[in-house]
Ligand SMILES: Nc1nc2c(ncn2[C@@H]2O[C@H](COP(=O)(O)OP(=O)(O)O)[C@@H](O)[C@H]2O)c(=O)[nH]1
């Protein structure tokens with residue numbers, strides 16, 4: 001009951017915020033949403049002879065401060081409920097840029113003696129859009145994807161999700177699950193001997209089709225998650241093999257210190273780049289070797305290990321101009337890209353030697369941090385590892401949470417297939433289909449997302465969105 005009334009309050013308060021970034025700029029936009037939006041706007045604005053604008057028409061007005069003095073000439077637009085971003089009455093006041101005008105406008109709105117309004121919480125406008133059915137949860141999260149996009153490709157993926165590509169595809173799967181589950185449950189109510197609604201073969205075919213669709217969706221979403229979160233790439237290997245040089249050449253700038261003294265890089269160095277439309281976070285690490293415990297170098301090595309754990313792709317750097325050190329090739333982690341650096345020098349270590357010593361390596365490439373030779377191939381190898389099956393042009397911008405929901409759905413469908421094949425019973429299969437459906441309900445926020453989930457999603461937004 002308490003939770004419900006909190007939610008009602010969230011829905012009915014009038015909220016206001018400055019929706020543009022702080023600082024000097026051409027304009028700033030103050031946004032008000034809720035039943036008090038129009039009367040509040042009228043109370044702090046003075047319009048010319050034409051009066052308050054009809055919905056979706058912009059008009060000039062004077063913004064008044066508490067004492068009735070004109071503070072600024074502003075443009076005002078009004079969106080009437082339910083045809084607005086939040087589904088409520090919205091008024092937007094476009095002031096001249098500069099923090100003070102927008103702040104004065106906001107204070108005038110929040111300080112009205114008889115029409116209550118409060119400052120919006122982070123993401124609250126978008127949360128209301130979701131609560132009022134203007135967006136589903138996957139679209140609401142895509143709004144943040146659009147705001148945070150770090151590359152043009154990521155922005156396109158977020159826009160596809162926002163326009164409903166993910167929702168419509170997921171809804172199609174959802175409805176199919178509902179239909180199959182319904183058929184099974186009808187079958188359950190039939191007395192012995194009645195013909196079943198669907199044969200096992202039909203059911204298996206339908207489930208197979210669903211699995212296929214979910215695989216496609218998962219591929220598109222992993223590509224999109226990549227675009228959204230960026231790929232974390234860690235450069236690791238023994239000291240002096242050229243990790244810092246490689247970072248610098250990849251970035252086109254001298255970011256990390258390069259010396260011929262082993263153990264120079266001690267802290268992690270992180271920089272962002274965009275490769276082939278994908279945002280990448282590159283981390284240079286201290287060389288991995290035994291160091292005196294407690295030394296500065298030892299703590300750098302510990303951080304390097306943590307960074308390696310968290311990375312999407314590990315690039316293991318070797319110096320191909322000198323024989324490998326004992327145990328060096330054996331340290332190469334499974335699935336790493338091996339960079340045989342210093343290819344500009346006479347070659348001592350061959351690809352095939354590394355292949356034999358580290359059969360788990362995903363790719364072995366000769367390159368030179370000094371001349372830049374082989375670096376494009378390295379970028380391509382990193383991206384193709386991170387991307388997996390999905391094509392970026394089809395990518396849907398999803399969060400890790402959404403990807404997990406899609407995977408949970410696919411998992412339940414595949415369990416359902418097994419249960420049909422093994423003849424475990426229709427009630428079990430129906431239960432699994434219900435689970436699959438539940439995962440999609442979470443994805444889309446159908447039937448009202450749990451309050452805690454909504455809090456965690458919308459708290460990542462800025463105030464005013
Ligand atoms: N010839 C040549 N020297 C390199 C190359 N990459 C790095 N070096 C040299 O190798 C030494 C160690 O490089 P650094 O980047 O500090 O290695 P780190 O300890 O792995 O970070 C420096 O003297 C670099 O100039 C390369 O591709 N070719």
Ligand SMILES: [Mg+2]
Pocket residue numbers: 243244245256257264265285286287
């Ligand atoms: Mg270094």
